Amino acid sequence: MISVSGFLGQIFAIALALLLAPLLSGWVGQCRAWLQSRTAPPLLLPYYMLHKLFHKDVVLAHGASSLFRAAPFIVFGCMVLACAIIPSLSTDLPLAPAADAIALVGVFGLARIFISLAAMDVGTSFGSLGGRREMLVGFLAEPALLMVIFTLAMIAQSTSVATIVETLAHREFVIFPSLAFAGIAFTMVSLAENARVPVDNPATHLELTMIHEAMILEYSGRHLALIEWASSLKLYAYSCLGLAFFFPWGIAERDNFMALLAAIPLLLFKLAIGGFLLAGIETVSAKMRIFRAPEFLGTAFLLAVLGLLVRLMLESRV
Amino acid sequence: MDFFVLMLAIPLVSGALLTVFGERAWAPNLNIIASLGTFLAAVGLTVEVVANGPRFAFGEQFFIDSLNVFFVALTAFVGLTTSIFSGPYMANEAAHGRLTKPRLRLYKSMYQLFMFTMLMALTTNNLGILWVAMEAATLTTVLLVSLYRTPASLEAAWKYFILCGVGIAQALFGTILLYFAAERVLGETGNALLWTHLVEVKGQLEPTVMALSFIFLLVGYGTKVGLAPLHNWLPDAHAEGPTPVSAVLSGLLLNVALYAILRCKVLADGAIHSDYAGNLMMGFGLFTLLLAAFFLSRQKDVKRMFAYSSIEHMGLITFAFGMGGAVANFAGLLHMTMHSLTKSAIFFAVGHATQKTGTQMMADIRGLIRINPLIGWGLMLGTLAILGMPPFGVFASEFMILTHAMKHFPWATPILLLALGVAFASIFGKVQPMVFGETEAKRLPHAPAITPVFLHLGIVLMLGLYIPPYLTRWFHEAARMLG
Amino acid sequence: MNAAIPFSAQLINLFASVILLLAFAMLAQRRVMALVNLFALQGLTLCLSTLVVAVTTGQTHLYWSAGLTLLLKALLLPWILHRLIRRLQVKWEVESLINIPATMLVGIALVIIAFNVTQPISELSSTISRGTLGIALASVMLAFLMMITRTKAIPQVVGFLAMENGLFLAATSATYGMPMVVELGIALDVLIGVIILGVFFFQIRDQFDSLDIRHMEKLKDN
């Protein structure tokens, strides 16, 4: 049964995700600015943005339907659920059995479908363009992500994210070549999924290249705020997932509140490093043409499958 | 009065009457009434034979057992429905000016005489008389095929006459050889051609002579059955004759010819003590089936196409009887019944359709279901039935033939299925657009007789789902008789 | 050697050989009138051979069939054909699809085949005319060949009738005739057949302006 402390831990994890996610986006932005020798925006800029957007009126296009208005809430809900499942601080989450790793990919998929549909709703040329590109990225990224998860699930003999993390955290330090492949693939997928360079650029509105921004052009006010927040939650979720999978040390396992508290600084530290590395990648690589994206993601998919095969070939007795 | 005598006398007398009075207004009704009388007599005879067992007539010259009484009943039934169908059909032909009154008279008298010759061929015990009746049947139908006197119908009738005449001459040679063999056993008693006597001594007949004789009989009567490559007369005769004639040709005459082969096969089997006759029939059957199937896909004339379909089915039936054994014979008999009923129903529907549209070219016939839904559905369902779609009875017999072949002659199954598949694609691909689609309708002076179509299809449907026990018994007995 | 064979059998064999010879002659004949005459002659020979068999065996019904043959095949049918040819003003020449020498060669091959095929049966035969079955089959086949090679309707019909002659020869010589009722039936059929054909000839000529059956090749599938 769900214990009180487990429940509290869950609430705490969600709250932390909601709070930390914009911060992470801000941090990445700041790092990027530093690396590109620009004046950095304030670290808390995303919070100001959200606050401002919530205050503004919603300006709806005439053609917007109820789906357009519902989509930001649904996307936001999906991301919150994702953050609730991913063990950022502790693996003992009451919500964890609700969705295993495959369902987690499903959650992201659900969000993607809604944001793409919403993009097509108003009926502008950019909206459907963005929706189509998002789905293009999605149908390549999703299998790659699942393959990464499969590799890990085979190591752990489980698809439950918590079990995977526990297994990985407890293993002796053996080098799994499959994990290396999976790690690279996961990074590539995360870049694509979070609309980052080299697949997309969150800071551009150039029609030839934009994907994510094209989809949310028509959003404003609280809707836009929710979507931005959901984006940063997604980045946070992916980061935590990556950290949990590949650097699982320090994540609390029992419903021990102290261990949970102890995990916070470690998490912050890991996120800071991760954010910095992300900014680094974004700085050193160039934005690709849109039709290079399938190749990029295809590579990720291939790497993930390779990781799976390596796992089967080399490590099946480990 | 004796049912048997009645059954033979009614068509003969009415045929003679119609030759004289065929142009009177009541003549068409006489045609139907005579057919009805024949049918009732046949039913009476059937009941009698089923109840009391086989019987003779006119000394030993005629013999009715469970095998031929089944054909007799079928023949009389289809004869009746065809006469019902031909009433309005022929009236329409006359109204269109395609036929004159003397021709109509010729049609009716020849129709009755044709029925007479077929019934005689079926019931005779004398293989010589069988030959004579078969030849007479050819002669009457030659006149029916050439009824329109168009160049095409004359050509068809000529080919029919020559090819079947020659073919049946071979059968006579076979009969002579048979007699030759029989005489050595039975002596010159004059009974040497009586089947009932022959079948008792079949084991003593000289095998070499019987083999030779069976070859000639098979080629001879096989020409009439339409076995490839002896079939060439068949599509022409079916396509160019009046549709009721096509219906009885396909539905009855082919059966009668096959019946003749079956009677001879029993003797040959008894004499030769091997599957020689059966193998020949299987070979012919498969070849015919395959060839006819590939013929189907290039047909343009609807009646010609269904004529090829008849050839195909005759091939299948011949194959079934060739396999021999109780199950295959049962299936063969069942398939003959189904084919007769279905094919004549199809020709009825086709006849009305061609009259409505004024052409036999399938490319010009469209939207029958709009012109007259009953004709359209009749043709559609009939076609599906003949193609072996359940729940129609043709499927039941095909199922039995196929499963039996699978069990005993697995090598033949792919050929059978290939042929059935090709036939399905060819026929259905052509009939479907005829039935469906758009068209301009036209009224006929005489309302078509649709009842026979659905009567036949109804029986076929019923037999596909349920074969009454008495019919089963009857078939079983007939099948057993064939060995 | 031949001494073992009774005289009547020799006679029958002689007539049978004549029939075969006539079959060859018909195969080679180019003129339609002569063809009909040859046919009549064949019928006559057939009648004679039947008569010999009848006398030898004392089978009364064979007299009847001899008479029937004479009446039908030697007199009635040739007469009908003569009348038809005159009424229809048929050209005298008979055209053949294959040239005559080639046809003859094929014919000889057929005779060999026919003899071979009937060989085992003749061995069994108890009748006085054992060899005639082969000849009968040979004449049937030669008539068949004639039907194949001739392009006009009348020679084709003559071929058809000659085939019946061959069959009749088989029936009388090999088995001393079929039962009477059968023979009557066969004769009736042949007669009716020829009458119908006669009617046909007029219709064909009306429709096609010719009795050349090569005009009748319209009904085909290719």
Add this chain to the structure above:
Amino acid sequence: MLSLLPIDTLLIAACAWLAIGLLGLVAPRNLRFISKTLFPLGALVGVLVGLVALGSLGEAPETAVLVIGLPDLPFHLRLDNLSAVFALLLGFVPVGISIYAAGYFRKGEGTAPGVLCLEYHVFLASMLLVLLADDAYAFMVAWESMALSSFFLVTTNHQHAEIRRAGFLYLLIAHVGAISILLSFGVMTGGAGDYTFAGMRAQQLSPFWASAAFLLALVGFGAKAGLVPLHVWLPEAHPAAPSPVSAMMSGVMLKTAIYGLLRVSFDLVGTPLWWWGVVALAVGLVTALFGVLYSTVQSDMKRLLAYSSIENIGLIAVGIGLTLIFHAYRMEALAALAMTAVLYHCLAHSAFKSLLFLCTGSVLHATKERSLGKLGGLIHRMPWVAWLALAGVIASVGLPPLSGFVSEWMLLQAFLFSPGLPHPWLNMVVPVAAALVVFVAALAGFAMVKFYGIIFLGQMREPGLKDAHDAGPWEKFGLAWLALITLLLGILPSTVISRIDAATRQLLGTGLADKLHEQGWWMLAPMSPERASYEPLIFLVTIAATLLLGRWLVRHLYHGRVRRTAAWDCGYWFQGPRAQDTAEGFSQPIRRIFEPMFRMERHFPTARDSKPYYSVKVEDHFWHWLYLPVARLVNAISGLVTAVQGGRIAIYLLYSFITLLILLLVARP
């Protein structure tokens, strides 16, 4: 005391359907009577069938022998758990379709309503008989009656040539398949001549003949299910048929083929060999991939759905293949998991695909348009249809928390735990197959977003769409019923699986239910919660709670003000409906990436064109590589054969002469 066994009740239901159909002939033109009385009656019978099937799940098999049939082979019927699962589907899904149809059929469209009613109910009854049949003859009769009645339903609007062509193709392939099935039965009797299924079970076939039987069954049932390369009829027939019929065919009829395949491979043929599974897996993967790729590039909404059905059937076949592999290696727990996935996907697909097809029917009625390029923005005019269609779309993409996800999830679980197969080569291939399955599922998302987005969202592409109206009450009820099934299947997987588990147990000897009973009804954990678990209800509740809470908080803390204005025009004055993506435009990336998979004919405008236009036509490779060559071959042979009939009488005589000579010379005993 009159006690009716379930099998009797089902038989009565089949008869009732037949009777309802025949009643339609009483007044064939009375649309009101037929649609408002007979179709709802048919739906009631459907409820009865569904309830009886539900009740008989888990019970011992019941058999019956009817008086009809062949003399030596009367109809044998049997209701066991496998039949019951499919009867469940056949009961409940058609309820929605029938009710919908009550409001759908209009006057003056093709076949008379009475005839249509007959065909429709014969179709239903024959499907039920297919499920109950326990001998080869009864099965074939029911099977072909099903094909026949559906053929007539497909050709309802037969005045269009392409519909006739579609119908012909459909019946032809169905017939070829039926021949193959018949052969398979023949092989399975093993020469004993006993054509009852019991007789087939009793046969011990050699591996060669068992394999032959299985492969023939795969071809036969694959032709009906739409497995590549026998799928070509499906994208033709489904668009041709009226929408309720497409729904019925796609939703229910295809499942009878799956039923047949399961029946043969797990029940009749004996112990399966491992490589059968590989064959089924490979065919399924190719089918799924092919179906989903083609579905993304379609411009006709019903064709798109038809290809999507091919994809789903492919996934089901993958599941069957996996089950076969596990079963052959005696890994029954995993086999049970895969089998449950198969059965579940059958149920799920049946509901959501019917729902989607019915939605296209409403769109078609409202707009008279099937082409995606002429639709758009219908969510404003048809909100009911649009929102219910969204449920179908999400389920069909395989996303939580709706039905499609459950089965895909279980299938992936089965894949994931496959290592340990005693065959090293298989061990490698199976996970790669899993990768492809995931890929297919993801591409399905693309296709479905295209489907939904272009029909219901955006601006209306044609001015006529302004007059579109929402579905009527009957139609709404039908749609809602199916959406409800989809939802229930999505959120109550554990409950459903514990019911249908009886079929798995019957076929494999083990099931999932025991494990499921240890956990709560809300949780689906087929192995153990530590290894994998999914709680759709909690999932749904969490998202819904966040959504509502978020909305409440935003409204509470800030405001709910909304202004309406024109969409942002990017500084360009023209932002009409033509500026949106077309159906072709939307799928352009797919066409570009997977170019070799399609046979494309494209026309590009040039600068000098007076009327520049762009067109693209995507065709099926199989048509050109397989079907046309076969047709040409048959035509060529038939050309050779017809030369026999040259019209010359001398030649004809020669044939018979030569035949005679050959027989005399060669064929002597």
